[in-house]
Amino acid sequence: MSTIPITVRGAELLKEELHRLKTVDRPSVINAIAEARAQGDLSENAEYDAAKERQGFIEGRIQELEGKLSNAQIIDAKSLDADGRVVFAATVEMEELESGDKATYQIVGDDEADIKQGKISVNSPIARGMIGKFAGDVVEIQTPGGVREYEILDVKYI
Structure with missing residues (x-):
């Protein structure tokens, strides 16, 4: 299995879920199984x-x-030195040229992606179109509604 890029926050969330599963959910289900066994006939x-x-x-x-965390390549956006280039974990402010709509997205791993929180997967068409570009660049991105042009307004590593 190859390494999986993940932000520091994404790794923390996975570790928190793993801890909860091991310390709360697993003992709870073991108790539920023991109680159910005590009721007798298991067939019905x-x-x-x-x-x-x-x-x-x-x-x-x-x-x-455990598999994801063991193969995770944790990337801290604050320690990146990408000279203003769009890279994994960067936060990108962009504007759709036709409508003038502005949006800000952080490029994250697949497990962290949540469009409502402004986090898009590194494998999404928007992220793939922006990777390697700089503020001021115009990118064409294939969307379900056709090709759209976006201008990258700002790139931050926060």
């Missing part, structure tokens, strides 16, 4: 089946998070 015990299914999900998610 819905609580037991549900708890075992939940346990499988939790264990799978723990393995997934």
Whole structure:
């Protein structure tokens, strides 16, 4: 498995979820399984089946998070020295030339992407179109509505 780029904040969120799964969710489901077993016949015990299914999900998610964190390349935007170029973890202010609409996005890993919070995946068409560009550059990005032109107004490493 190759390295996965992730921001410092993204890594913290994955570590917090992993900690919660191991210290809260896993013991809780183990108790639920024990209580369901105590009720006797397991063949028609819905609580037991549900708890075992939940346990499988939790264990799978723990393995997934441990794998991602072990292969993570944590990138701190504040320590980047990209000379104003758009790179992973950079925050980019841009303007759509036709409409004049402005937007600000941080380029993050796939697991961190959340358009409502202004975080776009490094693999998204917008991010791919901006990577390597500088403030003042105009980029053409293929969108579902056709090709759109954006001007990069500012690049920050925050």
